[in-house]
Amino acid sequence: MKEYEVIWEIFNKCPRNQMRDVFVEEIEIEDPEAYIREKFKGKKVSYEQTILADGTIIFDIVTSEIKQRCSFTEI
Structure with a gap:
């Protein structure tokens, strides 16, 4: 098994909110x-x-019309 730092980002759909x-x-x-x-x-x-x-390793994901990203960096 490998150890990863995983960063999971969920992008906001509101055009005026970039958070x-x-x-x-x-x-x-x-x-x-x-x-x-x-x-x-x-x-x-x-x-x-x-x-x-x-x-x-980066996964650009779309589910329920929401864009998400998971980034896996081996530690």
Whole structure:
């Protein structure tokens, strides 16, 4: 298993409010994509995965018409 710092951002849909909810946690998991599928289990969800040069894995997620992002950085 690998240990990751996970930053989960929920973007606000209001055009005049640029604030977003941000949650940070450290977790031990084998597969970040499996973590995303489990987190949104039972919901209609779509996502795109991007891997940055430094190894950070980013999932841009849309569920219930709300844009979210989960970033996994290995610790």
